[in-house]
Amino acid sequence: MTAPEEAHTSTERTLILVKPDGVKRGLSGEILRRIEAKGYTLAAVELRTATSDLLAQHYEEHVGKPFYEPLVEFMLSGPTLAIVAEGDRVIEGFRSLAGTTDPTSAAPGTIRGDLGRQWPTKVLQNLVHGSDSTESASREISIWFPGLS
Ligand code: IDP
Ligand code: MG
Numbered sequence: 001m002t003a004p005e006e007a008h009t010s011t012e013r014t015l016i017l018v019k020p021d022g023v024k025r026g027l028s029g030e031i032l033r034r035i036e037a038k039g040y041t042l043a044a045v046e047l048r049t050a051t052s053d054l055l056a057q058h059y060e061e062h063v064g065k066p067f068y069e070p071l072v073e074f075m076l077s078g079p080t081l082a083i084v085a086e087g088d089r090v091i092e093g094f095r096s097l098a099g100t101t102d103p104t105s106a107a108p109g110t111i112r113g114d115l116g117r118q119w120p121t122k123v124l125q126n127l128v129h130g131s132d133s134t135e136s137a138s139r140e141i142s143i144w145f146p147g148l149s
Helices: 020-024 026-039 054-059 070-074 091-100 109-114 135-145
Strands: 010-018 041-048 080-088 128-130
Touching: 010 091, 010 109, 010 135, 020 054, 020 070, 026 041, 026 080, 026 091, 026 109, 054 070, 070 080, 080 091, 080 128, 080 135, 091 109, 091 128
Parallel strands: none
Antiparallel strands: 010 080, 010 128, 041 080
8 A cells, every 4th residue: 555655756757958058058067966956866868969850759849830940950059968867746846947938037046047048049048958747758758768768
């Protein structure tokens, strides 16, 4: 039988990306530090160069939006650090660490709020991606790390 305290926990995995702006600015270590400092564990970390095909799968929900093409161009502009992090409610927890999408208005204390700002481009260069639901997390982890068990 599940102990009452265990009923409230749910160990999850999430896909986190340090986008090309974060890798170029040398913020990979600082972002990994924040993930680990929060108490999440790393299940996979790999520096990857995305492809258009991989990004079309990853950003499936955004295909056709006005920012889609510039987003893909940005994501192809340099290597991305792909991370799978694990822990209790890590999906929600990392979204909270990351802050809201627009780095200019993201709260201080968050990755985007502390380290990001809007650049004069068509796409929000906001340092990180984090899965937004259990369904997205399993879909995105299988796209970036097909061999991960
Ligand atoms: P999220 O990364 O906070 O989940 P999404 O709405 O899923 O935000 O958008 C994916 C990414 O597309 C964002 O992180 C950002 O880089 C970019 N993006 C989203 N909305 C806009 C926009 O209105 N203009 C330009 N870029 C955007
Ligand atoms: Mg999203």
